Amino acid sequence: MNKEQLHKYISQSTGNEKNICQIYAIKDNETVYDDCWRGFKTDDAANVNSVTKGIMALLAGIALDRECIKNVDQKVMDFFPDYSVKRGEKTIYDVTIRHLITMTAPYKGKSEPWKKVCTSDDWTLTILDYLGGRNGITGEFRYATLGIQILAGIIERATGEKCIDFANKNLFEPLGLPDRVIHGGSSKEDQFDFIMNKNPRKYEWYSDPQGNVTAGWGLCMSAKDMAVVGTLVLNDGQYNGKSIVSEGYIKEMITPHLKLGERFGFMNYGYLWYKPFDDKEVYAAIGDSGNIIYVNKEQNVSVGMTGTFKPRIFDRVDFIEKKVLSMIV
Secondary structure (H helix, E strand, C coil), rough: CHHHHHHHHHCCCCCCCHHHEEEEECCEEEEEEEEEECCCCCEEECCCCCCHHHHHHHHHHHHCCCCCCCCCCCCCCHHHHCCCCCCCCCCCCEEEHHHCCCCCCCCCCCCCHHHHHHHHCCCHHHHHCCCCEEEECCCCCCCCCCHHHHHHHHHHHHHCCCHHHHHHHHHCCCCCCCCCCCCCCHEEEHHHHHHHCCCHHHHHHHEEECCCECCCCCEEEEEHHHHHHHHHHHCCCCCCEEEEEHHHHHHHHCCCCCEEHHHHHCCCEECCCCECCCCCCCECCCCCCCCEEEEECCEEEEEEEEEEECCCCCCCCHHHHHEEEHHHH
């Protein structure tokens, strides 16, 4: 399949590919593929959903490199000395940053408290109310989008900067990418529109009423943005000869720390990044609707893909390997 055939294939798709907006690929530090669909242009942005978590992992690494955070085993409560822990709660004192970024942090309740958190005035403090619980720390993988909100609070308190300012100054600007702005507005109707609207978005980041970014979702990026971030991972934290994130942290971030179950395709999990295969040097930050940063160290390729809202799309790694790599490798 050549580039023209792929464009037509996606344009005419009635299956999982019908929501693809952009694909951008970089190989050997050169752009090798750039195409768009559904009214999007290269420089348009989309809500990349949980790819946001992969960006948060990089920001945590930068904060660690600057020694704003001591190490990933530092306790979460070190950063919230003014937080009033609920009576009888003990587990929360043992939760570390490592637990957050490997999704092994414990939470009260069987499901994420979306309504409670997303209608509150301060989403970070509200999700802290659910951290911990009677079962203690079990090491069990528990995917928690809202829990990553705590990481944004840690970065802000550790660095003394708003998370979005820290990201712009230390990640987006050094990569030559546009600054993000706070989305503003967080009503129920606005949240629904932000997730469901299929039009291109600004370079923005969703936020709570306090102007705190949503750390588990809500960052708006183009496929180009994501491919550039992918080259940062590909090159062990270097970009244009400059170190943005330390090589040591990047290696820790993509090293498998957990083997996931069937629900997550038996992939390996690092620090908010996936390693889809046991035997390939392939890594990914994966979001709902098929948004993805795909990094292939063996082929020296980074691919970004965006998609409008379409639930339960889990085939983008396979799609890239079968449809995109065949054109550019």
